[in-house]
Amino acid sequence: MNACAELTVVACQPGPDPSIVQLTLSPPPWAPKPGQFVMLRPANFGQELTWGRPFSIYQLDSRGLQVVFQVVGRGTQRLAGLRPGDEVAAWGPLGRGFQTKGSGPFLLLAGGIGLAAFGLFATPAHALPQAQLLFGHRLPLEAYPLYQEMAQKIPCEAMRQTTPQDIAAFSQELSRRIQDLGPQGTVLCCGPTPMLRTVARLCLEHGVAGQVSLENRMGCGVGACLGCVATTASGERVQTCVHGPVFDVRALSWE
Amino acid sequence: MDTTVHLPGLTLKNPIIPASGTFGYGLEFARFGDLSRLGAICVKGLSLKPREGNPMPRIAETPCGMLNSIGLQNVGVEVFLQKKLPFLPPEVPIIANLYAQSAEEFAELARILASEPRIAALEVNVSCPNVRSGGVQFGQDPTALQAVTRAVVSAAQGTPVIVKLSPNVTDITAMARAAEAAGATMLSLMNTLTGMAVDIRTRRPRLATGTGGLSGPAIKPVALRMVHAVTRSVQIPVIGMGGIVSAEDVLEFILVGATAVQVGTASFLRPDRVFALVDEVAALAEELGIHAWEDFRGTLQEVV
Numbered sequence: 403m404n405a406c407a408e409l410t411v412v413a414c415q416p417g418p419d420p421s422i423v424q425l426t427l428s429p430p431p432w433a434p435k436p437g438q439f440v441m442l443r444p445a446n447f448g449q450e451l452t453w454g455r456p457f458s459i460y461q462l463d464s465r466g467l468q469v470v471f472q473v474v475g476r477g478t479q480r481l482a483g484l485r486p487g488d489e490v491a492a493w494g495p496l497g498r499g500f501q502t503k504g505s506g507p508f509l510l511l512a513g514g515i516g517l518a519a520f521g522l523f524a525t526p527a528h529a530l531p532q533a534q535l536l537f538g539h540r541l542p543l544e545a546y547p548l549y550q551e552m553a554q555k556i557p558c559e560a561m562r563q564t565t566p567q568d569i570a571a572f573s574q575e576l577s578r579r580i581q582d583l584g585p586q587g588t589v590l591c592c593g594p595t596p597m598l599r600t601v602a603r604l605c606l607e608h609g610v611a612g613q614v615s616l617e618n619r620m621g622c623g624v625g626a627c628l629g630c631v632a633t634t635a636s637g638e639r640v641q642t643c644v645h646g647p648v649f650d651v652r653a654l655s656w657e
Numbered sequence: 658m659d660t661t662v663h664l665p666g667l668t669l670k671n672p673i674i675p676a677s678g679t680f681g682y683g684l685e686f687a688r689f690g691d692l693s694r695l696g697a698i699c700v701k702g703l704s705l706k707p708r709e710g711n712p713m714p715r716i717a718e719t720p721c722g723m724l725n726s727i728g729l730q731n732v733g734v735e736v737f738l739q740k741k742l743p744f745l746p747p748e749v750p751i752i753a754n755l756y757a758q759s760a761e762e763f764a765e766l767a768r769i770l771a772s773e774p775r776i777a778a779l780e781v782n783v784s785c786p787n788v789r790s791g792g793v794q795f796g797q798d799p800t801a802l803q804a805v806t807r808a809v810v811s812a813a814q815g816t817p818v819i820v821k822l823s824p825n826v827t828d829i830t831a832m833a834r835a836a837e838a839a840g841a842t843m844l845s846l847m848n849t850l851t852g853m854a855v856d857i858r859t860r861r862p863r864l865a866t867g868t869g870g871l872s873g874p875a876i877k878p879v880a881l882r883m884v885h886a887v888t889r890s891v892q893i894p895v896i897g898m899g900g901i902v903s904a905e906d907v908l909e910f911i912l913v914g915a916t917a918v919q920v921g922t923a924s925f926l927r928p929d930r931v932f933a934l935v936d937e938v939a940a941l942a943e944e945l946g947i948h949a950w951e952d953f954r955g956t957l958q959e960v961v
Contacts, residue, residue, distance in 0.1 A: 404688075451718065493929075622924065623928075624688075626679060628710065639730060644685075
């Protein structure tokens with residue numbers, strides 16, 4: 403009955419861009435839903451690094467639990483240095499993922515490494531009807547091997563942003579896609595906070611159902627530390643780790 | 658060994674208690690272990706009315722620890738009694754942690770909680786560094802501390818009262834003696850040390866409130882020193898806490914004089930840590946030939 407498992411590293415591989423790392427761990431007996439996440443705390447954190455780190459569950463099958471992350475700080479640096487056989491404490495699956503009832507269409511909007519949150523939609527068990535994915539990215543597309551993997555299962559398009567003009571063009575494309583989706587459509591988004599805000603605003607403006615996965619810093623991942631709270635539309639502060647990370651755009655305050 | 662711990666009016670199966678503010682209302686951790694195996698559960702600080710707490714960011718990771726400034730966000734005592742408490746296993750004693758802004762409010766909260774049979778003890782939070790009024794205000798002034806302690810003890814009608822002390826004082830033993838003289842049944846210490854983390858790039862504090870409370874292994878030596886000093890200054894039992902992660906840590910606190918311990922930030926290192934400690938402490942005590950806590954507690958060889 404312990405949802406915290408001791409896993410071992412099967413593979414830890416930097417991609418063509420060494421800042422993007424794919425980590426595979428021995429598979430825990432979980433049945434995660436798309437948008438749910440896992441907290442990872444490798445033994446090499448010792449006591450020096452306190453918290454585990456939250457990651458979207460990219461894949462989980464008999465080969466292992468896979469997460470894909472970008473090296474951004476002390477925690478991800480140590481995770482990137484793991485070797486096969488190293489021990490990692492993993493607790494999950496955590497949080498409330500994407501709510502995807504209905505016949506679609508579904509517009510998946512991914513920014514950067516946020517793409518990993520959509521990984522499970524590329525598996526038969528969680529395949530979405532009428533899905534299309536738009537991927538905004540800053541690094542060259544080759545830096546994201548997961549994009550190629552997902553593009554085999556979901557119709558995908560990618561747009562790179564390296565200049566402010568690119569970002570404006572991407573925003574316009576987001577706006578166009580959201581407006582074209584139609585009243586039955588649902589937008590699912592995971593990416594950096596400015597992108598989430600843009601997508602939420604567009605969904606609200608055009609009356610399109612939208613869900614965003616928040617990237618708040620987390621301490622515990624289980625609702626106890628109250629360090630990751632988001633403010634709801636009614637002004638209540640709720641833990642992103644248990645009430646989210648995926649929220650309906652109408653449920654949050656975007657002030 | 659028999660790991661039972663006898664505190665005045667409160668018997669624990671073992672000395673391991675998850676600390677307030679790090680274990681939610683207990684239920685959050687039911688996925689990670691058997692709640693009924695814990696010595697007791699100290700729930701998140703409760704106030705008369707719900708509180709939304711402080712703005713974000715509220716937490717920052719620091720070497721061997723963390724800073725927090727949550728500001729006592731909680732569901733309020735009514736929701737706790739109706740929607741949380743009934744779902745906690747009856748075999749585990751529940752300690753309610755109380756936060757209020759006046760002695761009168763503390764008394765009212767104590768009355769409500771003490772009249773609930775499932776509440777085994779009250780822990781008075783006079784040491785929160787992250788709220789503007791109340792909190793550590795009461796814990797830094799012996800007169801105010803005594804007023805709050807008396808008010809809670811009187812309203813508690815026999816339910817044991819634990820006073821949780823702040824380390825952010827000149828002499829913690831003076832505060833300990835003040836609480837004892839005012840009728841506290843026990844003491845718990847220490848709460849977090851006030852600290853700060855800043856970002857040289859944004860030139861801003863890493864917490865929205867500027868300062869916060871430091872916890873985790875980084876503060877253990879300070880906590881040991883304070884538990885050691887306090888247990889030699891008062892007659893009432895002391896529950897030790899501050900950076901406990903391992904079974905060795907637990908025995909260190911008992912060695913310097915603690916009767917039981919609270920485990921806080923360790924639950925953020927791993928949500929099943931506190932459950933594992935129950936077994937690890939018993940095993941380590943066996944290994945060291947400790948047959949009863951009385952034979953070990955406070956037996957530190959003093960420096961002459």
